[in-house]
Amino acid sequence: xxxxxxxxxxxxxxxxxxxxxxxxxxxxxxxxxxxxxxxxxxxxxxxxxxxxxxxxxxxxxxxxxxxxxxxxxxxxxxxxxxxxxxxxxxxxxxxxxxxxxxxxxxxxxxxxxxxxxxxxxxxxxxxxxxxxxxxxxxxxxxxxxxxxxxxxxxxxxxxxxxxxxxxxxxxxxxxxxxxxxxxxxxxxxxxxxxxxxxxxxxxxxxxxxxxxxxxxxxxxxxxxxxxxxxxxxxxxxxxxxxxxxxxxxxxxxxxxxxxxxxxxxxxxxxxxxxxxxxxxxxxxxxxxxxxxxxxxxxxxxxxxxxxxxxxxxxxxxxxxxxxxxxxxxxxxxxxxxxxxxxxxxxxxxxxxxxxxxxxxxxxxxxxxxxxxxxxxxxxxxxxxxxxxxxxxxxxxxxxxxxxxxxxxxxxxxxxxxxxxxxxxxxxxxxxxxxxxxxxxxxxxxxxxxxxxxxxxxxxxxxxx
Numbered sequence: 001x002x003x004x005x006x007x008x009x010x011x012x013x014x015x016x017x018x019x020x021x022x023x024x025x026x027x028x029x030x031x032x033x034x035x036x037x038x039x040x041x042x043x044x045x046x047x048x049x050x051x052x053x054x055x056x057x058x059x060x061x062x063x064x065x066x067x068x069x070x071x072x073x074x075x076x077x078x079x080x081x082x083x084x085x086x087x088x089x090x091x092x093x094x095x096x097x098x099x100x101x102x103x104x105x106x107x108x109x110x111x112x113x114x115x116x117x118x119x120x121x122x123x124x125x126x127x128x129x130x131x132x133x134x135x136x137x138x139x140x141x142x143x144x145x146x147x148x149x150x151x152x153x154x155x156x157x158x159x160x161x162x163x164x165x166x167x168x169x170x171x172x173x174x175x176x177x178x179x180x181x182x183x184x185x186x187x188x189x190x191x192x193x194x195x196x197x198x199x200x201x202x203x204x205x206x207x208x209x210x211x212x213x214x215x216x217x218x219x220x221x222x223x224x225x226x227x228x229x230x231x232x233x234x235x236x237x238x239x240x241x242x243x244x245x246x247x248x249x250x251x252x253x254x255x256x257x258x259x260x261x262x263x264x265x266x267x268x269x270x271x272x273x274x275x276x277x278x279x280x281x282x283x284x285x286x287x288x289x290x291x292x293x294x295x296x297x298x299x300x301x302x303x304x305x306x307x308x309x310x311x312x313x314x315x316x317x318x319x320x321x322x323x324x325x326x327x328x329x330x331x332x333x334x335x336x337x338x339x340x341x342x343x344x345x346x347x348x349x350x351x352x353x354x355x356x357x358x359x360x361x362x363x364x365x366x367x368x369x370x371x372x373x374x375x376x377x378x379x380x381x382x383x384x385x386x387x388x389x390x391x392x393x394x395x396x397x398x399x400x401x402x403x404x405x406x407x408x409x410x411x412x413x414x415x416x417x418x419x420x421x422x423x424x425x426x427x428x429x430x431x432x433x434x435x436x437x438x439x440x441x442x443x444x445x446x447x448x449x450x451x452x453x454x455x456x457x458x459x460x461x462x463x464x
Contacts, residue, residue: 054354055442061086069410080436092338122337131261139286139320145175147271147286152179154296162188164216169194169202174419201229215245222254227376228386258352279339283332293319300325351439359387388436398433409452
């Protein structure tokens with residue numbers, strides 16, 4: 001039996017007993033994307049997850065993964081919260097601070113010109129990565145949260161009025177809900193929320209029915225950070241545009257993992273974070289159609305965002321500078337550019353195909369563990385799950401699961417509400433555990449996690 005040394009047992013009185021998901025019991029079917037219907041799914045998946053697969057090939061590029069904690073190798077499965085950084089990104093940051101650290105847009109000397117060139121090149125790299133029409137459609141922000149707030153305060157406060165409607169789903173991240181609550185309180189706009197289907201995905205039929213001429217904005221995630229569901233953004237955008245509404249897409253869980261083409265999606269706004277796509281923390285971006293950005297007032301005032309300043313009024317720069325007041329996160333932007341180079345070098349289609357196989361393997365293995373309830377849709381030949389699983393285990397609080405996995409097995413997962421409290425309330429729980437993968441994870445990582453989880457369950461069962 002595993003000892004209880006240095007382990008803190010926490011069982012809040014409010015925790016709920018979780019009933020097992022009938023869709024998650026000893027499943028044997030496994031999706032093989034892009035394969036023919038007659039292909040032997042398990043064999044194909046196993047071969048794609050073997051020693052020569054993407055995870056094993058890219059893992060050496062990430063120094064942080066090559067360490068032991070408490071005498072065991074680190075198994076990092078918290079990628080939906082933040083990703084690890086490859087050597088090229090670390091080198092880009094080091095090179096900036098060692099070789100050409102300077103402020104951008106203001107100096108004529110070599111260091112400033114070099115920093116400005118690399119900073120603006122990073123902007124263009126983002127534009128190319130998501131297939132934006134031009135770099136001017138990319139606004140650097142501190143993170144995706146600030147990007148959503150920028151849209152809320154600049155576009156929302158200028159365009160929403162009493163009785164206008166903003167449509168969201170109950171599966172949205174808090175950063176996509178709270179800013180619009182602020183705007184609704186100030187403008188009198190109404191927030192309408194779409195619930196889930198029995199398959200635990202946002203109800204798209206209900207969403208379409210909710211849209212009307214009163215709808216001015218749809219705020220929706222591309223990939224759920226809890227349910228692992230993937231929404232058809234192009235269809236949602238088409239429905240919204242039919243009634244004259246704009247669409248803001250939270251792409252934090254999609255841009256790092258799949259091809260995202262803003263021209264194809266036709267979304268009006270899209271946000272993402274650097275730190276979830278192998279880049280540094282402290283920077284994200286907003287994509288906005290150029291004509292919409294041009295009509296939006298500034299979000300913050302100060303240097304850089306102005307054209308001319310007088311004592312009684314100011315004129316403002318054109319986007320994106322209009323929305324980038326003050327000294328920006330220069331090194332972080334350059335690091336994000338290096339991350340995009342790295343991801344592009346691998347290929348986003350290759351990353352996505354590998355992650356689909358690994359996600360299905362994780363789902364199947366997790367469902368094979370007794371008394372485990374996995375949230376979100378079951379994968380099939382028509383339904384892809386993102387590379388994460390939020391789950392609960394009967395009679396064990398998710399925080400205790402995560403703590404034991406960390407302290408006894410050096411397996412890093414996340415526990416809590418994942419900034420999605422309304423969704424968890426709908427699911428009837430206060431919290432869940434979440435294991436989330438990236439392309440540098442391997443079949444071995446999943447296997448070690450499952451073994452550690454079984455040991456964790458056995459440990460807590462010994463107290464009954």
